[in-house]
Amino acid sequence: SQKIEQNSEALNIQEGKTATLTCNYTNYSPAYLQWYRQDPGRGPVFLLLIRENEKEKRKERLKVTFDTTLKQSLFHITASQPADSATYLCAPMNSGYSTLTFGKGTMLLVSP
Amino acid sequence: DTGVSQNPRHKITKRGQNVTFRCDPISEHNRLYWYRQTLGQGPEFLTYFQNEAQLEKSRLLSDRFSAERPKGSFSTLEIQRTEQGDSAMYLCASSPDWREAFTEAFFGQGTRLTVV
Numbered sequence: 224s225q226k227i228e229q230n231s232e233a234l235n236i237q238e239g240k241t242a243t244l245t246c247n248y249t250n251y252s253p254a255y256l257q258w259y260r261q262d263p264g265r266g267p268v269f270l271l272l273i274r275e276n277e278k279e280k281r282k283e284r285l286k287v288t289f290d291t292t293l294k295q296s297l298f299h300i301t302a303s304q305p306a307d308s309a310t311y312l313c314a315p316m317n318s319g320y321s322t323l324t325f326g327k328g329t330m331l332l333v334s335p
Numbered sequence: 336d337t338g339v340s341q342n343p344r345h346k347i348t349k350r351g352q353n354v355t356f357r358c359d360p361i362s363e364h365n366r367l368y369w370y371r372q373t374l375g376q377g378p379e380f381l382t383y384f385q386n387e388a389q390l391e392k393s394r395l396l397s398d399r400f401s402a403e404r405p406k407g408s409f410s411t412l413e414i415q416r417t418e419q420g421d422s423a424m425y426l427c428a429s430s431p432d433w434r435e436a437f438t439e440a441f442f443g444q445g446t447r448l449t450v451v
Contacts, residue, residue, distance in 0.1 A: 227377075229377075264424075266442030267378065267426075269439030312378070322383060323380070323428070323440055325378050325379075326377050327377045328376075
């Protein structure tokens, strides 16, 4: 069966450091992989999308990598800020598949 | 457009009662999704509409759950004979048709259901 694994424990880092979150998947052949941010009591908000033929994608302080051989995506936040504290969800998506399926998410806590 | 709107934001109901939630998607989006989320978990897919057609349902969607999207606009999710295990956040999302161009899904704020 398809499985999406994200770090189950919260990631605690200090302000200014780089946060790295991991998303591993099995039994997917994703054409795309998305990352979303979710704050407590709110719906997820889209951050970045990376395609299977892209190794890396950047947006401001965010960077996503996508290794289809390792079946893994890494999500980096550089120069992290307390406002980056949230839960981050990954969602691999097979080409043409209509359902967006999420991992459990990793909670990031950035302390001042 | 103000984004995806869900009502009510919170609902407390007694076990055994029926509840109905409403989702108003972004107007030009023809895809609409329902998810359920419990504490510490990611959103779990329930069902999905392409315009008014319900194209996929999760095994999570028991016989007590039904969703509609009349005329391909707003959608309702009804839970009959609620159980305490139904307590969760119910999220709605909408997106354009991904067969045309892939873009993100836009989520509403969710409806928090508590069954007592």
